[in-house]
Amino acid sequence: MTTQADPGIRQLRADARRNRERILEAAAEVFAEQGADAQVDDVARRAGVGVGTVYRHFPNKDVLMGELVTRKFRSFADYAREALEEKDAWEAFSKLLHATAANMAENIALQDALRTTSAAFEYAEPARAEMNAVIDTLVKRAQRQGALRKDFKTDELGMLMGGLCASMSGPLAAQCDWRRHLEIMLDGLRAKPAARTRRAS
Amino acid sequence: MTTQADPGIRQLRADARRNRERILEAAAEVFAEQGADAQVDDVARRAGVGVGTVYRHFPNKDVLMGELVTRKFRSFADYAREALEEKDAWEAFSKLLHATAANMAENIALQDALRTTSAAFEYAEPARAEMNAVIDTLVKRAQRQGALRKDFKTDELGMLMGGLCASMSGPLAAQCDWRRHLEIMLDGLRAKPAARTRRAS
DNA sequence: TCAGAATATGAACCACGGTTCCGTTTGTCA
DNA sequence: TGACAAACGGAACCGTGGTTCATATTCTGA
Numbered sequence: 001m002t003t004q005a006d007p008g009i010r011q012l013r014a015d016a017r018r019n020r021e022r023i024l025e026a027a028a029e030v031f032a033e034q035g036a037d038a039q040v041d042d043v044a045r046r047a048g049v050g051v052g053t054v055y056r057h058f059p060n061k062d063v064l065m066g067e068l069v070t071r072k073f074r075s076f077a078d079y080a081r082e083a084l085e086e087k088d089a090w091e092a093f094s095k096l097l098h099a100t101a102a103n104m105a106e107n108i109a110l111q112d113a114l115r116t117t118s119a120a121f122e123y124a125e126p127a128r129a130e131m132n133a134v135i136d137t138l139v140k141r142a143q144r145q146g147a148l149r150k151d152f153k154t155d156e157l158g159m160l161m162g163g164l165c166a167s168m169s170g171p172l173a174a175q176c177d178w179r180r181h182l183e184i185m186l187d188g189l190r191a192k193p194a195a196r197t198r199r200a201s
Numbered sequence: 202m203t204t205q206a207d208p209g210i211r212q213l214r215a216d217a218r219r220n221r222e223r224i225l226e227a228a229a230e231v232f233a234e235q236g237a238d239a240q241v242d243d244v245a246r247r248a249g250v251g252v253g254t255v256y257r258h259f260p261n262k263d264v265l266m267g268e269l270v271t272r273k274f275r276s277f278a279d280y281a282r283e284a285l286e287e288k289d290a291w292e293a294f295s296k297l298l299h300a301t302a303a304n305m306a307e308n309i310a311l312q313d314a315l316r317t318t319s320a321a322f323e324y325a326e327p328a329r330a331e332m333n334a335v336i337d338t339l340v341k342r343a344q345r346q347g348a349l350r351k352d353f354k355t356d357e358l359g360m361l362m363g364g365l366c367a368s369m370s371g372p373l374a375a376q377c378d379w380r381r382h383l384e385i386m387l388d389g390l391r392a393k394p395a396a397r398t399r400r401a402s
Numbered sequence: 403t404c405a406g407a408a409t410a411t412g413a414a415c416c417a418c419g420g421t422t423c424c425g426t427t428t429g430t431c432a
Numbered sequence: 433t434g435a436c437a438a439a440c441g442g443a444a445c446c447g448t449g450g451t452t453c454a455t456a457t458t459c460t461g462a
Contacts, residue, residue, distance in 0.1 A: 013408060013459055039449060050411035055451065114372065116317075121372035152385075159368045159377040160385065166367025167360045171315065171322035176360040184361065187350075188389025214429055217439060240419060242442095251441035253422080262420065 020057045022047045024071075027064055031109025035169065036065065036117055038109070065113045066123025072110055073127035076100055080134040090147035093138055094186050097161070101182055104165045111165040132157075149191045160185055221258045223248045225272075228265055232310025236370065237266065237318050239310070266314050267324025273311055274328035277301055281335040291348035294339055295387050298362070302383055305366045312366040333358075350392045361386060 012020065026047035030038045040061055044051045058064040079099055086092035104110055113120045121128075135154055142148035164185065167176045213221065227248035231239045241262055245252045259265040280300055287293035305311055314321040322329075336355055343349035365386065368377045 015459065016409060019410085037449095040451085041449075044412095051450090052412065052452080053410050056409065061450065115367055116371055118372040149388075155376055156381060156385075159373055159382055162371070162373040162377075163364030163366075163368040163382060165364075166316055167364040170317055170363070171319040172359055172363040175356055176363075180357060181360055181364065184353075184357075184386065184389040186389070187393075188385040188387070192388075193394060214438060216429065220439085238419095241421085242419075245442090252420090253442065254440055256421065257439065 016057075019047070019049055019053055023049060023054055023057055023064075024067065028068055028107075028109075031065065031068065031113075032107045035108040036112030040064075062117060062119035063123060065109070065117055065120035069110060069113050069120050069124035070127040072103075072107075073124055073131045076103075077127070077131035077134050080131065080138055083138060084134075084141075088147075089138065089142035089145045090190075093142045093148060096135070096138065097182060097186065100161065101164055101178055104161075105168055105178055108169050111169050114162055115166055128158075143191075146191055149189055152189060217258075220248070220250055220254055224250060224255055224258055224265075225268065229269055229308075229310075232266065232269065232314075233308045236309040237313030237321075241265075263318060263320035264324060266310070266318055266321035270311060270314050270321050270325035271328040273304075273308070274325055274332045277304075278328070278332035278335050281332065281339060284339060285335075285342075289348075290339065290343035290346045291391075294343045294349060297336070297339065298383060298387065301362065302365055302379055305362075306369055306379055309370050312370055315363060316367055329359075344392075347392055350390055353390060 023043065026049075027043045030043050030046055034042070040054055041051055043064070044054045047054070054064070058067065080096055083092040083096045086095070132154055135157065139148060139152065139154045139157075143150055143152070164178060164181050167173070167181055168178050224244065227250075228244045231244050231247050235243070241255055242252055244265070245255045248255070255265070259268065281297055284293040284297045287296070333355055336358065340349060340353065340355045340358075344351055344353070365379060365382050368374070368382055369379050
């Protein structure tokens with residue numbers, strides 16, 4: 001495919017491997033601080049590397065961001081897997097969302113990437129699908145335990161979390177407390193006490 | 202200040218007044234279609250006017266967008282005022298959110314402006330404050346009627362709606378149905394049946 | 403230790419899009 | 433109708449930031 005993303009294809013030279021990692025780390029930091037429109041030059045500088053080197057490892061900015069997003073999805077998936085241990089499915093579910101949100105909160109880049117840079121998002125699609133698969137079992141379990149509203153689809157989670165993250169950055173961020181947002185959202189997701197559902201007019 | 206934004210200051214020449222309006226209309230269309238990063242040149246073209254003319258009326262792109270956002274806030278405020286007529290405050294409240302969201306849904310520019318272009322957002326701040334004031338009475342009333350959760354602050358609405366709108370555009374838009382998002386959100390806002398949430402099984 | 407390939411470097415390139423500028427046109431008013 | 437200010441037009445300007453490329457450096461295997 002593209003590059004040395006696959007460790008089996010060909011062994012990178014020692015310094016190259018080191019640089020690649022440095023770049024990824026630097027990118028994570030820079031994007032986290034400045035959001036998706038941070039400059040590639042800054043990433044290079046922070047990594048102590050020339051721009052050209054960045055482009056040797058990643059064909060363009062979108063792929064670089066895509067790689068970061070991919071890693072993030074993977075770590076979320078890991079977290080979800082851990083959450084599966086918990087007996088109380090609702091507890092597990094809400095903790096997962098909380099952790100995810102908290103993580104995003106200090107990582108503006110991801111929000112931006114997920115919401116605006118569609119190329120990066122697409123690049124990370126495989127990882128996202130995998131993550132959603134894990135989360136799906138969590139969701140199903142919470143529904144079976146009667147804690148999560150039955151009509152909720154795991155696929156809808158991206159929409160909700162995307163919205164949550166969106167309000168973290170931008171002009172709205174000022175008057176925004178994401179914990180509060182999440183709280184309201186979770187209340188909306190909780191299964192209702194059986195009777196009296198909303199009757200849309 | 203800048204220009205003829207204030208109609209009282211000085212009478213615009215007939216053609217200028219006409220053009221100003223045309224530009225605003227064109228801008229609304231173009232931004233609605235292409236989002237906040239539509240080009241000023243496109244706006245000018247659509248308005249059948251030179252770029253220079255656009256800049257004669259609006260010092261820069263941000264102010265142009267700010268003006269659009271301002272108008273939008275005003276129209277939302279109007280809608281909220283109408284909603285005050287309704288006896289059932291919850292009905293009024295949810296209808297307001299629904300109408301607002303629907304409006305945003307076909308107006309990508311606003312979402313973008315509200316979420317990313319902080320300059321435009323600031324420009325429209327007065328209108329926003331006015332709008333919130335109207336909505337606040339609606340909120341208070343819904344709370345007095347016991348339909349809306351007591352701990353909800355009107356100021357939090359921006360955050361929630363911002364999030365809702367965010368998921369309408371961007372890569373997430375695909376798998377996103379904002380009506381669904383709103384439904385969940387409203388469920389989260391509804392006052393709970395008195396006691397603490399209950400553990401169904 | 404050496405050759406050659408892999409990798410690094412960063413100045414330069416280029417597209418894009420907001421903004422300016424000045425010659426031209428148009429409305430207004432006497 | 434004539435004169436002048438107001439308004440218009442749109443080519444040119446300019447900063448920004450992603451991307452490239454020719455040259456220099458470094459690793460690796462023999």
